[in-house]
Amino acid sequence: MSIDQARLSGSFPAILDVFASPALRAYSTALGLLAAGAAIAAILFFLLLPTLIVIPMSLSETNYIEFPPRGVTLKWYSVYFNDPDWMAATWFSLKIALATTATATITGTMAALAIVRGFLPFKTAVQALALGPMIVPHIVLGVALYLTFSPLQLTGSFPGFLVAHTVLAIPYVIITVTAALQRFDPTLELAALNCGANRLQAFFLIVLPNIAPGVAAAAVFAFLASFDEATVAFFISDVGGKSIGRKMFEDIDFNLTPVIAAVSTVLVATSLLLMGAVHLVNARKPRS
Numbered sequence: 001m002s003i004d005q006a007r008l009s010g011s012f013p014a015i016l017d018v019f020a021s022p023a024l025r026a027y028s029t030a031l032g033l034l035a036a037g038a039a040i041a042a043i044l045f046f047l048l049l050p051t052l053i054v055i056p057m058s059l060s061e062t063n064y065i066e067f068p069p070r071g072v073t074l075k076w077y078s079v080y081f082n083d084p085d086w087m088a089a090t091w092f093s094l095k096i097a098l099a100t101t102a103t104a105t106i107t108g109t110m111a112a113l114a115i116v117r118g119f120l121p122f123k124t125a126v127q128a129l130a131l132g133p134m135i136v137p138h139i140v141l142g143v144a145l146y147l148t149f150s151p152l153q154l155t156g157s158f159p160g161f162l163v164a165h166t167v168l169a170i171p172y173v174i175i176t177v178t179a180a181l182q183r184f185d186p187t188l189e190l191a192a193l194n195c196g197a198n199r200l201q202a203f204f205l206i207v208l209p210n211i212a213p214g215v216a217a218a219a220v221f222a223f224l225a226s227f228d229e230a231t232v233a234f235f236i237s238d239v240g241g242k243s244i245g246r247k248m249f250e251d252i253d254f255n256l257t258p259v260i261a262a263v264s265t266v267l268v269a270t271s272l273l274l275m276g277a278v279h280l281v282n283a284r285k286p287r288s
Helices: 003-019 022-057 075-082 084-117 123-130 138-152 158-183 186-194 199-227 231-236 244-254 259-283
Strands: none
Touching: 022 259, 075 084, 075 259, 084 123, 084 158, 084 199, 084 244, 123 158, 138 158, 138 231, 158 199, 158 231, 186 199, 199 259, 231 244, 244 259
């Protein structure tokens, strides 16, 4: 073996030691995490970009939607809040959303209790049936509900919207409340029962206060699932009862102005405020 070969063979383990050093491994791990974080941030920005573009388009001074906007004005928000058709659709959707929140939260919470704590013979089938409206495409549900409601004269009516939106919102309530119940320690409920409380008292005094943040989050999801729902509303609306989603569809077809962007911004702001309230409630929950 020559001298150069011996030097080379002697330096090769040293090079391996450098690559295997803890500092280099930590540097490589940090670099990989940074690259993964940058990729995730880019994907999230791409998903949020259409929503972010709507906000400046609602401030445009032109009578049509364009990006980037020309000038800055709040007149389209004034048009929205002073237009009787827009306000009628908004109040109609708000009333339906509030009623849906109550019915879906109560029904979904009871269903979640039955699924988590009950001894149902076909629990998996019941759970799949309850979550079905989340899996089935809304356009299929819209057609089915229209064919069902039309002979009963429920299209465009408050009861028809309430039934349809409750069916759509219940799966969100079941998933959220089920997760809260699975995190709840059942021994606390058993202790209340051993102390003389009945099932109803144990639920309202022990279980419900502990899962209240989950129930509040479920109520917010139910409200949002109803308030900005458009696909099913397009099928079951009529001239007498029109939701804000149906009104937006109509204006996109016949009257495409920045009012659409203003309404969309209002819906986004409403969603962010409600989700922020849920986060605040969860943050203030005392930790055990």
